[in-house]
Amino acid sequence: MRENLDETDVTLLNELQRNARQSLDELAAGTGLSPATIQRRVRSLRERGVLTGDIALVDPLKVGTPMTFVVMVELERERLDQIDAFTRRAQRDSMVQQCYYLTGEADFCLICTASDMNDFEELTKRLFFEDSNVRRFRTSVVMGRKKVGLQIPVALRA
Structure with a gap:
């Protein structure tokens, strides 16, 4: 609305x-x-909920989390309770920066951060391998941060 x-x-x-x-x-x-x-x-x-919070932007390199991953996740079953359960697990994990529920081949897209590959491997165990409802996940490693932001374009509309 x-x-x-x-x-x-x-x-x-x-x-x-x-x-x-x-x-x-x-x-x-x-x-x-x-x-x-x-x-x-x-x-x-x-x-009115138009402004939902204030954040500080942190340089991941300066705090020891230089790696970013884009993870596409497919669930085995897409029942509402299963979708909600996966959503809650992703929301609770501090390494998951963003979580999107999608249409198309994947059910979720996660933007994750990690200090190194071992750190990311631990995340995959927690979120994907320990969840019997995750059918598969595909990971892309971000090679460079070219634009990062959460700004929403706001303009008057008729």
Whole structure:
């Protein structure tokens, strides 16, 4: 369900996605509104679920997790309880950065991070080999990070 957003909401969302650490004064200067109005607007966006959180982006090389993997997972059975069970396991594992439920050949696409191949092998045991409902999984090793982000393009729509 699309929220009703006005021009100020769109500006705030784009600015906060660019830099969530901006002060209310900085955000106000960019919109021509008062800091108190900006604060109310941001609170409303949070309460309506448009803004779902604030994150810090960490350089994986600098924290010892330089490897990224794209894993396509096929389940044996696609019953709702089985899909939910796999989803919960992926959500709980800190090495799984993103988990998408898909149409097509694979049922899930996971974006995973690891310190090395041994670390990734442990993940495969936990998530795939120990789950009797995983039919198969195919892994691609990311050779280079060319664009990484979670920004959603926000614009006014008619």
